[in-house]
Amino acid sequence: MAPKVGSLRPAWVFALLCTSLSLFTNPSWYATAKRVSYSDHCASTVPEATPDRYSLATLPLSGYQSGYFSGGGNILGPFSSSESNSFSFHVCDVSKTDQDEVLKIEANLKFQTSGYHYYVGGNYGYGQTCSEDTSVWEANVSGGARTPVTFRLEGFWSKSSGKLCMVGSSLSSRGDSLNLDAVLKLNNVNNSADITSLFTGTLESLSPLDDENYFDEVSILMFPQKNNQYSLVSGKLNNGKSNLPQGLAPRSGSFCTAFHNLGELSLKYGPDCSPVKQCTPVSGPLGYLPPVMSLYEIHCSEGERKMRVLLRFSNNSNFYYYGKFDPNLTLVGEATWDENKNHLEMKACPIHVAGSFSTARVEDCTVRIELMFPGVWSIKERNGILGHIWSEKSQKDSGYFPDIMLRGTGRSTWEFPDLKYKYTETERVRKQCPGKPDPKRGRERYPNWFSRDMAFNMVVKNSEGKIGSGYSYPLFVDDHMYEQYAYGMRVSRLDTATSVTRHENSTVDSRSTSSSNARFNISYHIGFSGLQYMKGKSKIANFNQSWSSNDRVEISAEGVYDAQTGELCMVGCKRVMSTVKKRADINPDCEILIRLQFPPLSKRRQDHIVGTIESMRERSDLLHFEKQNVTSDSPYMEELRRSIWGMDLEICLVLASNTFLCIFIGLQILHTKKHPEVLPFVSIAMLVILTLGSAIPLVLNFEALFLRHRTGQHISLGSGRWLEMNEVLVRVATMIAFLMQFRLLQLTWAARKKDGVGAGLWFQEKKASIVCLLLYAIGALAAIIFSWRSRSDNMPVDANLAGFTNEGRGFSILGGLKCYVGLILDGFLLPQILLNVFRNSSERALSSSFYLGTTLVRLLPHGYDLYRARTYSPQLYGSYIYGTPEGDFYSTAWDVIIPLGGLVFAVIIFLQQRFCGACIMPKRFRNSVAYQKVPAVADDSPL
Numbered sequence: 040m041a042p043k044v045g046s047l048r049p050a051w052v053f054a055l056l057c058t059s060l061s062l063f064t065n066p067s068w069y070a071t072a073k074r075v076s077y078s079d080h081c082a083s084t085v086p087e088a089t090p091d092r093y094s095l096a097t098l099p100l101s102g103y104q105s106g107y108f109s110g111g112g113n114i115l116g117p118f119s120s121s122e123s124n125s126f127s128f129h130v131c132d133v134s135k136t137d138q139d140e141v142l143k144i145e146a147n148l149k150f151q152t153s154g155y156h157y158y159v160g161g162n163y164g165y166g167q168t169c170s171e172d173t174s175v176w177e178a179n180v181s182g183g184a185r186t187p188v189t190f191r192l193e194g195f196w197s198k199s200s201g202k203l204c205m206v207g208s209s210l211s212s213r214g215d216s217l218n219l220d221a222v223l224k225l226n227n228v229n230n231s232a233d234i235t236s237l238f239t240g241t242l243e244s245l246s247p248l249d250d251e252n253y254f255d256e257v258s259i260l261m262f263p264q265k266n267n268q269y270s271l272v273s274g275k276l277n278n279g280k281s282n283l284p285q286g287l288a289p290r291s292g293s294f295c296t297a298f299h300n301l302g303e304l305s306l307k308y309g310p311d312c313s314p315v316k317q318c319t320p321v322s323g324p325l326g327y328l329p330p331v332m333s334l335y336e337i338h339c340s341e342g343e344r345k346m347r348v349l350l351r352f353s354n355n356s357n358f359y360y361y362g363k364f365d366p367n368l369t370l371v372g373e374a375t376w377d378e379n380k381n382h383l384e385m386k387a388c389p390i391h392v393a394g395s396f397s398t399a400r401v402e403d404c405t406v407r408i409e410l411m412f413p414g415v416w417s418i419k420e421r422n423g424i425l426g427h428i429w430s431e432k433s434q435k436d437s438g439y440f441p442d443i444m445l446r447g448t449g450r451s452t453w454e455f456p457d458l459k460y461k462y463t464e465t466e467r468v469r470k471q472c473p474g475k476p477d478p479k480r481g482r483e484r485y486p487n488w489f490s491r492d493m494a495f496n497m498v499v500k501n502s503e504g505k506i507g508s509g510y511s512y513p514l515f516v517d518d519h520m521y522e523q524y525a526y527g528m529r530v531s532r533l534d535t536a537t538s539v540t541r542h543e544n545s546t547v548d549s550r551s552t553s554s555s556n557a558r559f560n561i562s563y564h565i566g567f568s569g570l571q572y573m574k575g576k577s578k579i580a581n582f583n584q585s586w587s588s589n590d591r592v593e594i595s596a597e598g599v600y601d602a603q604t605g606e607l608c609m610v611g612c613k614r615v616m617s618t619v620k621k622r623a624d625i626n627p628d629c630e631i632l633i634r635l636q637f638p639p640l641s642k643r644r645q646d647h648i649v650g651t652i653e654s655m656r657e658r659s660d661l662l663h664f665e666k667q668n669v670t671s672d673s674p675y676m677e678e679l680r681r682s683i684w685g686m687d688l689e690i691c692l693v694l695a696s697n698t699f700l701c702i703f704i705g706l707q708i709l710h711t712k713k714h715p716e717v718l719p720f721v722s723i724a725m726l727v728i729l730t731l732g733s734a735i736p737l738v739l740n741f742e743a744l745f746l747r748h749r750t751g752q753h754i755s756l757g758s759g760r761w762l763e764m765n766e767v768l769v770r771v772a773t774m775i776a777f778l779m780q781f782r783l784l785q786l787t788w789a790a791r792k793k794d795g796v797g798a799g800l801w802f803q804e805k806k807a808s809i810v811c812l813l814l815y816a817i818g819a820l821a822a823i824i825f826s827w828r829s830r831s832d833n834m835p836v837d838a839n840l841a842g843f844t845n846e847g848r849g850f851s852i853l854g855g856l857k858c859y860v861g862l863i864l865d866g867f868l869l870p871q872i873l874l875n876v877f878r879n880s881s882e883r884a885l886s887s888s889f890y891l892g893t894t895l896v897r898l899l900p901h902g903y904d905l906y907r908a909r910t911y912s913p914q915l916y917g918s919y920i921y922g923t924p925e926g927d928f929y930s931t932a933w934d935v936i937i938p939l940g941g942l943v944f945a946v947i948i949f950l951q952q953r954f955c956g957a958c959i960m961p962k963r964f965r966n967s968v969a970y971q972k973v974p975a976v977a978d979d980s981p982l
Contacts (some may be wrong), residue, residue: 074208075245077194080222085195087686090135090143096135098142098196099230100238104128106261108150108366109396111242114188114219114254116345126364128261130298140198144205148223148242149189190326194221201229219252220245227345232263233270234373234388235401248254248356258395262349262371267338269345271386271404279407279441280429286381286411289454294376295339297347297454298383301410301424304332304447306352311441314691318440320406320724321368321389323353323881329353329368332445337371344376350387350408364398366390370406383410403438405431410445416514417461418562418597418612424448429559448564448593451516452522460515460795462560464610468598471632471655472608474558483639485605486675488516488559488574489524489881491816492637493600495648495673502665509567509592511671516561516600519595557602563609565594570667591616594652596633605637607650628662630655635669640677647672685907689921690769690901696896696921697772700733703896704779707889711786718790720884723871724808726821729893736772800878807873822859860929865897865937868944875948875956883952894945900927901934 078087107124112563132145194205202225211218225240246253247440289297308328312318318328329352339346351372370388410426424444432438442736450456486492494512513521593616598609612629635650648671656663673684711718791800868890875884900922907922908931922929928937950958 041973048740068509075206075222076205077219080245081194081205081224083242084202084204084224085141085197085200086138088138088141088143088195090136091135096133096142096929097265098130098133099232100128100130100145100261101264102130104130104261104264106238106259107366107396108242108260109258111150111255111257126259135440142195142196142198143193143687144203145189145191145193147189156599157919188219190219190221190223192221193222196228200231201227203228204244213628218433219254221254222260225261230266231270232266234371234404236263237261237399237401238263239397239399241395241397246736247446247889251967256395258397260366260396260399262337264338264551265337267340267347269340269343269347269375271763272345272384276375276377276384276386276407279380279409279431281407281409281427283380283382283409283411283425283427285684286425287455287457288376288378288381290456290628292341293343293454295336296343298334298346298374298625299336299339301334302447304334304424304426304445306330306332306428307444307446309441309443319352319443320387320430320438320440322368322391323352323368346374348385348387349371349372350385366396372406372408381411405438406447407431414457415459415461416562417463417609418534419627420464421448421514421564421595423448423452429972432629452520456520456523458520458591460518460562462562462597464597465560465599468608468610471610472599472606472634474601474604475607484641485602485639486637488561488600488602489519489521490676492640492673492675493521493561493814495671497565497567497648497669497671497673499570499652499667499669501570507568507570507592509565511563511565513898514562514564516559521561537572542649553875559600559607561600561607562597562631563597563611565596566609567592569615583948594631594633595627596631598633605639607633607637609633609635611652628654630662640675647668681910685727685910686920689903692921693769694772696899697769697776699892700776700896701772701779703889703892704783705777706892707886708783708890709784710886711783714883715790717882717884719793720874720878720880720882721787722789722807722871722874722884723784723804724811725867726780726787726872727865728843728863728870730777730780730784732867733773733780734775737862746849783847803874803877806877807870811870814869818862819856819859822856822862857926858924858928862937865941868894868946872944872947872951872959876960877956879955879957881952881955885948885952887949890948891945894941898938898941899954901937904929905931905934 081087104127106128108126109124115859118601127147127149129147129149130144131147131650132143134143148535189210189211190207192207194203196203203223204225205223207221207223209221213230221242223240223242225234225238228238231238238259240256240259242259244252244254244256302378306329308318312328313326321329323329333351333353335349335351337347337349348371350372351364352368353371355567367390370387371390372385374383374385376382377384385408387406387408388401389406390399390401392399406428407430408426408428410424412424413420416423424447425447426447428443428445430439494510496508496510499507499509515521571594593614594611595614596611597608598607600607609632610629611631611633612627613631614627631652632655633650633652635648637648638646648669650669651666652669653666654660655661682874711721759770777883871885904922906949947959
């Protein structure tokens, strides 16, 4: 017996729902790795044992361990030969076995795909399965064109021999056809680690030499991050050649955080260095004088105030993100804190490698380094770090090098509360910027002098059109550190009557007695790349571009900030770091005037920070330069908070829209059950459009949309789990809407199949569909033309009716067609209107709640887009979740035209169902439409 037309099959609906949810909510469903025999490849290294899954253990390896590799060129060539040669080793699970000296291990070995280098120190625990590997190594890193090469491994570690042997395969993933079987062997993995301890080994291919999945041997080097024994600095170190003065000490309990990242340290070599003399502690080319040394922590002991560090010598100042690891240009050392002199003292050793990384060894620890942290800064003296490098060897010994001086600015003032600032240019600044009487003074709200809004990214442009990008942030406001207040930190030694409670208070506090007229002394650090001509058309305040880099400009400035007018005036000292000579100007230019104007906070849509950098020298002076314009569109914190609220609102609107859509479809199904005679007269074309509209979001996968918005923000949302939960709810609601829409389509189709009903209706449906397709084709052609014109002419937002977003970006022809699909969905009633016209009947095929409610759901995003455009700053428009420009036309004009058109369609349906289908046509055409009706349809209809 055939099932009833109105019956719903819960079995296949439930199965389809579960399958779809499993595909969309589990991004790792495709990650698999086949098993490789352990005994065939590792039995001679570490015998196999029976694991006890319920008895956990620990390894000398950290939970997240980083390392470096060489070799493997035929598989890892794009990564190992140019940008990066680092990898991550994630120990997922460690368990005991039936042999006391053997542990079972499961891990993921992942080779990085770009020049970005993340070194994770410390002791991280285990317990996460390898299939749930979402560690810090999965950060949003761009640069690699290929999928990361990741191996899932399992094997055993012997405590007595210190050997680790694991086998496994590469994980298959989207777009990756690699199927690599491999064996990993590590040596010296011992519980006790000193400065000479290195974890070395190889990753070997198990495929035949002539197999396409064969890869060259990969040599591996890792530094222990657990159980470090500080043998080099266990006792008091002699002063040696250091004569550095007394420095500052970090606040109690912050030794590790204070020295975790000291940034760039510039090297100054002695005058007797020459191209034929070895002047560095590393074994680089003869005569090579690297300008920069970077220090990074491997392991730190807060209680002992000791740490293990890597010291890298290079031409590049950024140790963490650029360049390959070269052991010949790296020292590994130990550091300890001298409480008497407040110095950080280190002993370091070169790393010797004979060919591959698996042969690396550490010896000859005779390099001494001492760092101190000055207690007073000024406009000309802002070296946060001063230091000295020397050799403990005599001049006659091999490996000796002349003394090297160190200095750097990369130091956090947060950890040094006793740091002071001495203003020397205040009077000159007040003469240059005396301030003008302003009748509106104090009426607007401007950023608080301790708020985070005082730090911003910026673009610098000169009169020739050259552009450079950079940053600017305060150091001190009056006598107080900006960094301590900007992040909500209170210092007990400050008078509460003169302090600002928190950075969230972005208005001028009239009770503050720091300055009677709200003008504050302030010091800044400004840095930007050398000015270059930009390629192609671009806007000044667009930070999403790849800026050309040349010489780097660093400006130390101090001046006055007027919190009642938003004016910042400073005198600066400029230093230029040459990328060719790899050194900075010896004598900085201190005849620079900087003027900046902050926009008010009260505006609903924030203006840009604007200003100038100009020389106070005569034009005939060799150091004179033309005025440079400064622009910044960094959003205020108040604007960011509104943006977060807007994201929450958009997610709620998505959930509400999908929920109401399900309700309206359900009401239409109930309407057809109460009035089954009208069911055949519902437009099949309209239902197909609506069904496909519900299916498209499921096919395109909403996960990519949410992840893009989460990782693209420059603020901490603090609600990742909440977003994930709502993401699932959105998918469930979308899936339910799709199933209900598909059910309505099925019911209508079945009703058309009844004897005597379908012939005439199919004929009218065909004519209506042909007219719709013709109109859709004309509209698609218009969309392509408009998108081409907007892309070529770079039209402004309001002048473009072809899908420009409110941030003024154009799109490709494909993007225009995607938006046009959204426009078709907005006008989903068009097929039904045409069908009613050709039939010229007045059946109530659609319930008012369905056609009016669905219309409002489709038009609500356009109303919200008008609200969003006038509420949020344009630079935050990358956070679209509801009303995304990728799925419809959004601009001021479209947000008015589309809702009006949708409401007109709904009114036409109302009139057609109340009077007749051709009521909207002139009277002379109504009779001809009625004459074309097929009488057989009406005679044979069961209705």
